[in-house]
Amino acid sequence: MHLLDAIRLAFQTLRVQKLKSFFTLVGVTIGVMFLIAVVSIVEGMGSYMENDFVAKLIGTNTFQLRRFPSISDASESEWREWVRRPRITFDDAKEVAAALPPGAMWSVESSDNIAIESRFSRPRELEASAVDGDYFRIRNMEVAQGRLISPQELALGSRVVVIGQEIATRFFPRLNPIGRTLKVGGTSYEVIGVAAKQGSIFGISLDRFVIAPASSPLQRIVNPHGLIDGMKVKMPTTEGMFDTRETVRQVMRARHKLRPSQPDNFVMETSESALEFWKKIEGNLVIAGVILPAIALIVGALVIMNIMLVAVSERTREIGIRKAIGAKYRDILAQFLVEATTLSIIGAAIGVALGIILSQAIAALSPLPASVAPWSIITGILVGAGVGVVAGVYPASRAARLDPIVALRAE
Amino acid sequence: MMPGITDVPSAGEPGLSTTAERKIVTASAGEAPGKDWVIVARGLTREYDMGGEIVRALRGVDIAIRRNEYVAIMGPSGSGKSTLMNLIGCLDTPTAGEYWLNGMLVSDMNDDELARIRNREIGFVFQTFNLLPRASALHNVELPLVYGGVPGAERRKRAEEALDSVGLSDRKLHRPNELSGGQRQRVAIARALVNRPSILLADEPTGNLDSTTSAEIMNVFEQLAESGQTVIMVTHEAEIAAHAKRVVVLRDGMVESDDRREKFAARISG
Numbered sequence: 074m075h076l077l078d079a080i081r082l083a084f085q086t087l088r089v090q091k092l093k094s095f096f097t098l099v100g101v102t103i104g105v106m107f108l109i110a111v112v113s114i115v116e117g118m119g120s121y122m123e124n125d126f127v128a129k130l131i132g133t134n135t136f137q138l139r140r141f142p143s144i145s146d147a148s149e150s151e152w153r154e155w156v157r158r159p160r161i162t163f164d165d166a167k168e169v170a171a172a173l174p175p176g177a178m179w180s181v182e183s184s185d186n187i188a189i190e191s192r193f194s195r196p197r198e199l200e201a202s203a204v205d206g207d208y209f210r211i212r213n214m215e216v217a218q219g220r221l222i223s224p225q226e227l228a229l230g231s232r233v234v235v236i237g238q239e240i241a242t243r244f245f246p247r248l249n250p251i252g253r254t255l256k257v258g259g260t261s262y263e264v265i266g267v268a269a270k271q272g273s274i275f276g277i278s279l280d281r282f283v284i285a286p287a288s289s290p291l292q293r294i295v296n297p298h299g300l301i302d303g304m305k306v307k308m309p310t311t312e313g314m315f316d317t318r319e320t321v322r323q324v325m326r327a328r329h330k331l332r333p334s335q336p337d338n339f340v341m342e343t344s345e346s347a348l349e350f351w352k353k354i355e356g357n358l359v360i361a362g363v364i365l366p367a368i369a370l371i372v373g374a375l376v377i378m379n380i381m382l383v384a385v386s387e388r389t390r391e392i393g394i395r396k397a398i399g400a401k402y403r404d405i406l407a408q409f410l411v412e413a414t415t416l417s418i419i420g421a422a423i424g425v426a427l428g429i430i431l432s433q434a435i436a437a438l439s440p441l442p443a444s445v446a447p448w449s450i451i452t453g454i455l456v457g458a459g460v461g462v463v464a465g466v467y468p469a470s471r472a473a474r475l476d477p478i479v480a481l482r483a484e
Numbered sequence: 485m486m487p488g489i490t491d492v493p494s495a496g497e498p499g500l501s502t503t504a505e506r507k508i509v510t511a512s513a514g515e516a517p518g519k520d521w522v523i524v525a526r527g528l529t530r531e532y533d534m535g536g537e538i539v540r541a542l543r544g545v546d547i548a549i550r551r552n553e554y555v556a557i558m559g560p561s562g563s564g565k566s567t568l569m570n571l572i573g574c575l576d577t578p579t580a581g582e583y584w585l586n587g588m589l590v591s592d593m594n595d596d597e598l599a600r601i602r603n604r605e606i607g608f609v610f611q612t613f614n615l616l617p618r619a620s621a622l623h624n625v626e627l628p629l630v631y632g633g634v635p636g637a638e639r640r641k642r643a644e645e646a647l648d649s650v651g652l653s654d655r656k657l658h659r660p661n662e663l664s665g666g667q668r669q670r671v672a673i674a675r676a677l678v679n680r681p682s683i684l685l686a687d688e689p690t691g692n693l694d695s696t697t698s699a700e701i702m703n704v705f706e707q708l709a710e711s712g713q714t715v716i717m718v719t720h721e722a723e724i725a726a727h728a729k730r731v732v733v734l735r736d737g738m739v740e741s742d743d744r745r746e747k748f749a750a751r752i753s754g
Contacts, residue, residue, distance in 0.1 A: 078630055089618050394614045397575060398675070399603020399631040401596045477575050481614065 079411040086384075086412055087419070094416060097380045100373025101420030101460055102427065104366045105453045109428025109445065111362030112452075114435060115355055117443040122351045132211060134311055136318055137342040138169065138325070139303040145350055158338045163287075163299045165328055169306070170206070172324050177317060178307045180206035181287060183296035187258045189283060191244035199240065201257050203295050205287035209235075211307045219251040219266035222286055230288030235266040237280035257283055258294040314343070370456065373420065374464040381413050381468035392472050393480025405473040413465025414458055421457020425450050505548040505742075517584050522682050522714050523549040523572065528581035530567050541567040543737040544581065549716065551682075554709035556725035557718045559734035566687075568734065569718045573606055573685050574598045586682045603632050607676025611688035613668040615660040621647060621671045622656040628679045646674035650704065666697035673704060677713070684708060686717040690724055702727050722752055 087094045137143070141155035166181045173179060182204045190196035208214075209221045216235065226233055234255055241250045241264075250264045262285060271279035285291040287301075296302065306321065308314050318341050325339050340346075385392070392405055400408075429450075432443035508517050509526055517524040528545040531538050541564045549555055559565040570576040571583060574590055577598070583591040586605055593601065607628075608614075615624045625643040634642070647656055650670040660668050669689060676684055686705065690698035706727060709715045717728060725731050731748040733740045743751070 085618065390614070391616055394616060395627070395631070396599065397573070397602060397608050397614070398628045399599050399679075401599040401631070403596075404599075404631055478570050481575075481610070 076407070076411070079407050080415060082408060083412040083415040087416065093380065094419075097377055097416055098420035098423065100369060100376045101417045101457055102373075102424040104369030104373050104460075105421045105424025105457055106366075106428040106431060107369060108363065108366035108456065109425055109449055109453050110431040110435065110443075111366065112359070112449040113428065113432035113443045113445045114441055115358045115362055116446045116449070117432070117436065118358075118441065119351070119355055120444055121442045123348060132213070132305075132307060133344060134309070134314060135211060135305055135307040135343070136314070136321075137303050137305050137340075138165075138321060139340050139342060142340050142342055142346070142350070143303075146353065159329055160300045161303060161339065163301060165325065166205075166301060166304045168328060169304060169321050169324050172320050173306060174313060174317060174320075176309045177313070178207035178211055179304060180204060180208035180211050181301045181304045182208065183287070183292065183300070183302045185295040187283075187291070187294060189240070189244065189258075190256045191254065193246060193248065194244045196256075197243070199281055199283065201283040201285065201291055201295060203287040203289065203292040204284055206305075207307070208284070211305050214271075215269045216266040217269045218249070219264070221266055222284070227286045227288065230286050230290075232260065232262045232289055233265045233285065234262040235268055235284045236264055237268050237278075237282040238270050239278055239280040240283060241267045255283070257285065257291055260290045262289070262291075370460050373417070374460045377413055377417055377461065377464035378468060380416075381409060381465055382471070384412075385409065385468050385472040388472075389475065389480045389483035392475050393477050393483065396475070396477035397481060402473045405475075406469045409469030409472050410462060410465040413469065414461030417457045417461030417464065418454060421454050421460075424457070425453045428453065508548045509546040513582055514589075516587055516589070517548070519587065520550050521548055521584070522551045522553075522586055523547060523716075524582075524584040525571070526582040528568070528571060528578050528583060530564075530571060530576070531579045541737055542571070542578070545734070545737070545739055547732060547739065547742070549683075549714065551714055552709075552712050554705070554715045554727075554729045555717070556728035556731045557716065557734065558720065558722065558725045558731055559740075560720060562736075563734040564737040565718050565720070565734050567737075569685065569687055572683075572716060573608060574601045599631075603628055604679060605682040607673075607679065607681040607684045609669065609672050609676050609684065609686040609689045611691035613660065613665075613672045613692070615668060615671055615675075617660055620657045620659055621652060621663065621674075624660070624671055625675045625678050628675060632679055642678055643674075646678040647671070649677070650674045664697075665693050666700055669693065669697075669701050670704070673701075673708075677708075683714045683716055686715065688719055689717065690719075690721075698724070 138161060140158050140160055141147075147155065163181070166179070170179045182202050184200055184202040186198045187201040188196045189199050189201065205227055214221070217238070219235075222231075222233055222235060234257065236244075236250065236255065244250070244255060245253060245264075250267055253264050254261045255264050256262070268280070268282075273279055306317060308317055321341060322337065326337065329338055331338065395405060395408075429445050432445060435441055436443035508521055508524055511517075513526060525545055525547045528542055528547075529540070530542040531540050545564075545568060557565050557568060567576070571578055574585065574593075575598075577593070578591050581591065582589065585601065588601065590598070590601060616627070619627075622640070622643050625646050626639050629639040629642060644656065647653060650673050652667060652670050652674065655663060655667060660671070663671065673684075684705075689705070690701055693701060702724065705715055705717065709729070715728070717724070719725050726745060726749055729745050730743070731745060732742045741748070741751070
């Protein structure tokens with residue numbers, strides 16, 4: 074018997090027993106649905122992390138010199154070591170900047186939550202950053218209104234700020250903020266620019282910031298004593314990255330007076346190293362996301378096996394007839410295997426569709442991004458087929474082993 | 485002489501109707517019969533183990549059937565006729581003895597080989613029709629061709645021809661439950677014939693039919709036999725058996741008599 078005949082036969086049976094088939098499918102459908110949804114969300118977060126999050130946080134061909142990693146799952150003891158590390162200072166940054174090859178850009182940044190107020194709104198604690206160097210170029214930040222802080226203003230420590238869109242609407246509702254005064258930590262600054270919309274990550278707005286020159290009074294509030302949160306270095310291409318990092322490392326090791334045997338007491342994060350942390354979580358999420366659907370799939374397989382066993386005993390006579398007129402062991406085996414597999418593939422296909430809908434719904438209703446990976450659809454269908462085969466083998470072989478004489482006598 | 489032959493008890497009655505049949509059956513074991521013989525059974529024995537107790541359903545049956553014969557196998561219940569039908573139909577294999585079907589030694593075959601033989605050599609007609617309830621008449625008739633590996637288009641053509649030949653051209657797409665008993669049995673006959681089998685093997689073919697329909701079906705068998713189809717019919721009704729040209733009577737797992745129809749008729753009436 075041809076496979077095509079077996080498949081046609083399976084569809085015939087399914088058509089006749091719609092309700093029973095539907096219940097048979099539910100387990101597999103639910104399993105595959107959650108498999109697709111979980112994988113989609115994890116994939117979505119993954120591509121989000123790679124393309125958006127880390128790029129926004131650190132940027133391509135860029136590394137960040139910090140006291141310790143910005144994202145990590147450090148242990149207690151690691152933390153204790155990190156907080157003992159010396160902080161990065163303006164003087165460190167100056168020396169590092171001097172050692173950079175031509176074409177490299179750098180910036181320093183210190184941020185903290187500071188009370189901000191204007192004549193048009195009540196004060197509020199929001200993030201303010203004191204920056205220097207090529208900050209705006211490294212962040213690729215442009216203005217929607219006004220202008221950016223000029224190098225002269227950075228050097229002079231002028232009391233000017235560039236603000237995010239949300240700050241603009243909050244503190245200057247329905248007003249043009251350019252040229253108006255914003256009080257940051259008690260000092261008045263002139264708003265010279267409103268940055269273009271930055272979007273959000275995981276539902277957290279990136280448009281809530283105030284940027285002032287590092288030499289302005291803000292610096293003393295966010296990070297006193299010539300300290301900085303971190304320094305960014307951006308290379309024009311990937312090629313110089315390694316050498317430049319080495320150069321910076323040597324400068325920093327010399328400034329921290331490290332002996333050759335001592336490890337670095339600072340980090341140079343790239344987008345890749347920040348991603349490593351994500352990869353670690355992603356692995357765990359995928360495992361958790363696979364175990365739960367797997368349980369549903371096992372239940373689904375048991376349901377299918379049970380239904381197929383019932384089908385075999387209900388259709389004993391049919392099997393007897395088929396054997397009497399020449400069906401071989403493998404014909405009957407194939408018939409029931411294909412039937413079980415067709416059932417579970419249909420279940421899986423419905424699961425894939427529902428899984429896509431579910432992940433789109435999650436993406437729409439929550440900050441979690443979701444992108445359905447083509448491989449997860451294929452995997453879902455294959456898993457469905459696998460469940461069908463596994464669940465079908467035992468009932469099918471029972472059917473195929475039936476003695477035609479006994480089977481023909483069955484009612 | 486094989487011991488099975490001397491065991492035939494029916495006092496004075498020869499177990500086999502002609503000397504030629506006697507000769508082919510008593511030929512040495514393992515000797516393939518000639519082309520004329522569609523069925524040769526030598527000392528066919530079938531025992532069942534019923535929870536430790538051995539039940540001997542057949543105790544050395546010798547039968548030889550020529551091509552184109554129309555034979556009825558008769559006997560009361562418990563005579564072993566169902567067991568013999570299962571053996572002739574290749575649904576079962578004997579505990580001892582030889583069974584040659586169309587020159588092939590079937591008694592040594594495994595399940596899959598038997599399935600192939602059933603598909604190609606035997607057309608079954610059952611008392612309860614045994615049609616697939618959810619399939620159309622046409623699909624039921626196609627089924628042996630499906631298992632015979634006949635490609636779809638030819639399958640359909642041959643199935644339609646078979647249905648035409650039993651006069652059901654206008655019922656092809658009906659399901660069994662939309663057909664009368666006689667029509668169902670005709671579908672079953674079409675299915676049995678579609679693979680051009682060596683033997684048409686009917687098991688109480690009129691058992692579930694009223695007398696008018698029975699006559700119709702017996703008429704179909706007669707026409708088939710006349711057209712050269714070998715027909716073997718298992719029945720417990722003497723009236724039905726009397727339609728055949730030759731009647732084999734079983735009793736207690738052995739051949740009690742094997743006669744031409746005329747002799748059989750004379751004996752049962754006398």
